[in-house]
Amino acid sequence: MMGLNRYIRLSIIIAAPVVLAGCSEGLGDLQRFVQQIKSQPPGRIEPIPEFQPYQNFEYTSHDLRDPFKLVDFRRPEENPEEIALAASGLRPDIDRVREPLEDFPLDTLRLKGTVTKDDIKWGLIFAPDNTIHRVLEGNYMGQNHGRIISVSDEIIELTEIVPDGLGNFIERSSAVALIQ
Numbered sequence: 001m002m003g004l005n006r007y008i009r010l011s012i013i014i015a016a017p018v019v020l021a022g023c024s025e026g027l028g029d030l031q032r033f034v035q036q037i038k039s040q041p042p043g044r045i046e047p048i049p050e051f052q053p054y055q056n057f058e059y060t061s062h063d064l065r066d067p068f069k070l071v072d073f074r075r076p077e078e079n080p081e082e083i084a085l086a087a088s089g090l091r092p093d094i095d096r097v098r099e100p101l102e103d104f105p106l107d108t109l110r111l112k113g114t115v116t117k118d119d120i121k122w123g124l125i126f127a128p129d130n131t132i133h134r135v136l137e138g139n140y141m142g143q144n145h146g147r148i149i150s151v152s153d154e155i156i157e158l159t160e161i162v163p164d165g166l167g168n169f170i171e172r173s174s175a176v177a178l179i180q
Helices: 002-024 027-039 080-087
Strands: 110-117 120-126 132-135 146-151 155-163 169-177
Touching: 110 169, 120 146
Parallel strands: none
Antiparallel strands: 110 120, 120 132, 146 155, 155 169
16 A cells, blocks of 8 residues: 555656646747737727716606606596496306316317217317316306307307406407317
């Protein structure tokens, strides 16, 4: 064991000067490059740009709308009775138990076919979670409270309840078609 340590030490002592001698070669090219850069005249430094001082603005127009007040985007030609009537109109039933196909956007659902049993036509819907769901008239699907109004071999028609942007809801017709 003692002989092995001595052999390693001797190898290191012999190899160290050889390795260090290899490090000193090839520096001439680098030294010429550094001398060339130092011999060039120094470059010009651009002056620091002058910044315009901040101009304070005071809002003094009392006859204009307050920019920090919430804006009512309802149509000004509507009277309050019409607004109240529209607000009490069509609304989705939020207390209804949601069905599994209401978790998916309507454009991700695909009609794969139909099955008829006891004179009732069922639609077969392929969902993004790779499952097939059976639906019939009266079921719901899609994220906009879409109620199925008819099931045929080529298409499932729905009526969706969507917000109109003014705090009310409107009905919209949609469909899911058979894709071959």
